[in-house]
Amino acid sequence: MLDQTVLDETRARIDLAAALRMTARANMHEAVANHYSVALSPDGMRFLINPKWMHFARVRASDLILVDMNDPDSQMRRPDLDTTAQVIHGQVHARCPAARVIMHLHPVMTTALASIDPPQMPAIDQNSARYFNRLAVDLHYGGMANSEEEGARLASLLGDKSRLLMGNHGIMITAATVGEAWDDIYTFDRAAQIVVGAMSTGRPLKYLSDEAAEQTAKDWEGIASFSIRHFEEMKLILDKECPDYRD
Numbered sequence: 001m002l003d004q005t006v007l008d009e010t011r012a013r014i015d016l017a018a019a020l021r022m023t024a025r026a027n028m029h030e031a032v033a034n035h036y037s038v039a040l041s042p043d044g045m046r047f048l049i050n051p052k053w054m055h056f057a058r059v060r061a062s063d064l065i066l067v068d069m070n071d072p073d074s075q076m077r078r079p080d081l082d083t084t085a086q087v088i089h090g091q092v093h094a095r096c097p098a099a100r101v102i103m104h105l106h107p108v109m110t111t112a113l114a115s116i117d118p119p120q121m122p123a124i125d126q127n128s129a130r131y132f133n134r135l136a137v138d139l140h141y142g143g144m145a146n147s148e149e150e151g152a153r154l155a156s157l158l159g160d161k162s163r164l165l166m167g168n169h170g171i172m173i174t175a176a177t178v179g180e181a182w183d184d185i186y187t188f189d190r191a192a193q194i195v196v197g198a199m200s201t202g203r204p205l206k207y208l209s210d211e212a213a214e215q216t217a218k219d220w221e222g223i224a225s226f227s228i229r230h231f232e233e234m235k236l237i238l239d240k241e242c243p244d245y246r247d
């Protein structure tokens with residue numbers, strides 16, 4: 001009889017490795033920094049995360065580290081586990097049950113919008129309106145985070161939102177599945193490219209009305225299957241061009 005837990009972990013490993021590869025292809029990665037994680041247990045205490053300082057473009061399913069926050073000794077045995085990522089992702093997984101998947105990046109245009117005053121994603125088109133009134137913002141960047149207190153602070157800032165625009169820093173996206181998180185962080189950076197491009201013309205932005213922006217955000221929420229399809233299509237491309245992500 002097949003063990004469902006093993007099946008779930010195998011699927012999570014493959015999807016997470018795929019998302020990391022896709023991120024590198026989209027040039028949204030930051031050198032060999034940044035982390036993605038996916039919770040395996042309902043309480044978020046067991047999760048998979050990418051290894052410290054391994055390029056996203058090389059990660060395979062078997063490279064992902066299984067962290068068990070209830071078993072500190074297991075973490076001591078993994079020198080390739082980035083403790084900074086572990087404390088931040090560990091706190092958010094434990095405190096935000098809906099955040100089954102957490103992705104944190106510093107993509108260039110996203111970080112540009114995180115670095116204007118105030119950090120924002122103005123609703124000026126279909127992509128940017130997806131985040132209308134659906135974005136938490138952190139205004140208190142204080143250096144490279146490496147404490148559980150910082151993880152708890154970020155979790156409380158998220159509140160009932162699934163996205164945190166991290167001022168002077170980058171973005172954190174959470175979702176129920178890897179595919180939804182990937183499509184969301186990808187679309188966020190696409191939106192950021194459009195907004196920064198529009199701002200760079202020096203002409204005034206043509207904001208959507210609140211009604212149109214709200215309706216557009218709702219429309220996006222009604223087509224979660226689009227996000228999944230985007231992710232699955234990208235996996236088919238990876239299967240053809242670099243199938244070793246599944247190893």
Ligand SMILES: [Zn+2]
Binds near residue numbers: 034104105106169170
């Ligand atoms: Zn960061």
